[in-house]
Amino acid sequence: MTTTIDGSGLPSRTLLPFLDREHTIARPGYSRWMVPPAALCVHLCIGQAYAFSVFNLPMTKLIGITESTPADWKLTELGWIFSIAMVFLGLSAAVFGRWVEEGGPRRAMFTAGVCWASAFLISALGVYLHNLWIIYLGYGVVGGCALGIGYISPVSTLMKWFPDRPGMATGMAIMGFGGGALIASPLSVWLMGKFASSSDVGVFATFVTLGCVYFIFMMVGSLIVRVPAPGWKPAGYVPPATASKLMTNNDVFVYQAIKTPQFWLIWIVLFCNTTAGIGVLGQASAMSQEMFPGQITAVAAAGLVGLMSLFNMGGRFSWASLSDFIGRKNTYFVYMTLGFVLYVTVPYAGASGNVVLFVICFLIIVSMYGGGFSTVPAYLRDMFGTRYVGAIHGILLTAWSAAGIAGPVLINYIREYNVTHGVPKAQAYNTTMYIMAGLLVVGFIANLCVKAVDKRHHMKPEVDADLAQAAPSRA
Amino acid sequence: MQNTSTSQTTTLQLVLAWSFAGIPLLAGVAQTLVNAMKLFQ
Numbered sequence: 206m207t208t209t210i211d212g213s214g215l216p217s218r219t220l221l222p223f224l225d226r227e228h229t230i231a232r233p234g235y236s237r238w239m240v241p242p243a244a245l246c247v248h249l250c251i252g253q254a255y256a257f258s259v260f261n262l263p264m265t266k267l268i269g270i271t272e273s274t275p276a277d278w279k280l281t282e283l284g285w286i287f288s289i290a291m292v293f294l295g296l297s298a299a300v301f302g303r304w305v306e307e308g309g310p311r312r313a314m315f316t317a318g319v320c321w322a323s324a325f326l327i328s329a330l331g332v333y334l335h336n337l338w339i340i341y342l343g344y345g346v347v348g349g350c351a352l353g354i355g356y357i358s359p360v361s362t363l364m365k366w367f368p369d370r371p372g373m374a375t376g377m378a379i380m381g382f383g384g385g386a387l388i389a390s391p392l393s394v395w396l397m398g399k400f401a402s403s404s405d406v407g408v409f410a411t412f413v414t415l416g417c418v419y420f421i422f423m424m425v426g427s428l429i430v431r432v433p434a435p436g437w438k439p440a441g442y443v444p445p446a447t448a449s450k451l452m453t454n455n456d457v458f459v460y461q462a463i464k465t466p467q468f469w470l471i472w473i474v475l476f477c478n479t480t481a482g483i484g485v486l487g488q489a490s491a492m493s494q495e496m497f498p499g500q501i502t503a504v505a506a507a508g509l510v511g512l513m514s515l516f517n518m519g520g521r522f523s524w525a526s527l528s529d530f531i532g533r534k535n536t537y538f539v540y541m542t543l544g545f546v547l548y549v550t551v552p553y554a555g556a557s558g559n560v561v562l563f564v565i566c567f568l569i570i571v572s573m574y575g576g577g578f579s580t581v582p583a584y585l586r587d588m589f590g591t592r593y594v595g596a597i598h599g600i601l602l603t604a605w606s607a608a609g610i611a612g613p614v615l616i617n618y619i620r621e622y623n624v625t626h627g628v629p630k631a632q633a634y635n636t637t638m639y640i641m642a643g644l645l646v647v648g649f650i651a652n653l654c655v656k657a658v659d660k661r662h663h664m665k666p667e668v669d670a671d672l673a674q675a676a677p678s679r680a
Numbered sequence: 681m682q683n684t685s686t687s688q689t690t691t692l693q694l695v696l697a698w699s700f701a702g703i704p705l706l707a708g709v710a711q712t713l714v715n716a717m718k719l720f721q
Binding site: 239 | 687688689693694697698700701702704705707708709711712713715716717718719720721
């Protein structure tokens with residue numbers, strides 16, 4: 206146990222000093238290109254969350270093995286596991302954001318790795334004892350905290366290493382979150398097939414294996430990550446002497462940032478973009494089959510979902526990279542404007558039976574959904590500076606949690622209402638598409654209202670330490 | 681405490697780090713692409 210000075214300027218005792226920010230400062234000669242793979246190691250693992258549904262059906266047969274028995278869990282009960290995890294993702298990112306920022310990326314990645322592995326091991330115990338509450342606690346609560354801490358852990362570090370291309374840098378990491386499901390889904394199915402027997406569906410052993418594999422991956426990420434030395438700049442990079450209209454060279458304290466209208470305007474922008482995207486992402490399979498009966502089969506719909514996953518992942522990198530050139534505000538204008546046109550086009554594509562147009566619309570929509578996530582850290586950095594951007598980003602992710610509830614509810618309930626009121630299934634989604642387009646108009650207006658943060662919110666060196674000490678770290 | 685000694689990152693370290701993260705990702709992308717092709721069948 207050693208005593209160090211933490212980010213708030215107060216002495217703190219740490220059990221594992223090698224995790225401290227001071228021990229992760231890069232020596233001269235360290236390549237900044239080592240940081241994106243470190244971030245990917247974490248994001249690829251926690252991205253598994255998007256593939257958790259592959260366990261739902263096998264977990265309804267843990268007792269019956271070949272078919273569900275009355276003692277087996279129901280799909281509706283299992284659905285709560287993912288929902289709890291998403292809620293705790295948002296909560297933990299908001300609550301632990303400042304701790305992540307001040308403790309440094311290695312401590313955060315290490316903690317996320319321990320929590321993520323524990324989530325699988327606790328869930329394995331839940332499967333073994335056939336107690337769903339243990340899985341709610343394991344994957345839902347502990348896993349959700351791993352998701353929140355892991356998601357924001359490399360964000361500000363990447364932007365400090367890549368001040369010349371912050372969008373591209375965070376795009377690489379957040380692309381990993383989208384890509385995690387592409388790995389986890391086939392891997393989980395393959396493992397369950399290997400471990401399954403006449404008396405076991407293989408979920409227990411798969412959870413244990415995944416917990417161990419993810420732990421190793423995330424530990425490697427936490428070991429190779431480094432923070433740049435104070436004052437470090439990439440070779441040849443000259444920071445702009447005067448900040449542009451929407452880019453500040455000053456920092457805003459995390460709890461001061463949430464008092465600014467800019468924070469809440471960006472919250473609305475992210476909420477609208479995510480709600481619209483989540484709505485179609487979760488329902489793409491059913492929607493495509495119902496809008497094009499006989500043209501898009503269940504197998505083809507599964508192919509569309511796969512293709513959408515790729516565009517979701519690719520959009521995270523490409524849109525965020527583009528934002529380095531055209532600016533963050535303009536990138537969100539593209540999301541909102543192009544998104545509006547595409548959502549309005551979907552009903553037309555359905556009515557005219559134009560499958561190609563429908564598929565193109567969905568692929569671009571989902572790429573902008575992913576792009577919305579990866580562009581927002583750099584947007585926050587432009588507005589509030591680099592120092593507390595991870596913590597501010599953590600609080601902003603509550604927009605994701607809110608959208609996770611609003612998106613599916615909007616699309617499901619409106620479809621249900623339409624169907625029960627005699628609207629043909631092929632047209633049941635039209636109203637929803639227009640509502641999503643309307644949401645993007647709201648997002649457009651919110652984005653339009655984003656102006657530079659008032660100077661009175663900027664941190665000043667003399668009050669910097671006082672502020673940090675006055676607001677107790679929450680972890 | 682800032683360490684002033686140098687530690688040059690080698691090309692091998694970079695290749696290993698990117699491979700460690702990139703190979704599983706590429707495998708996942710390839711598998712998804714194969715499944716996605718069903719849309720065009």
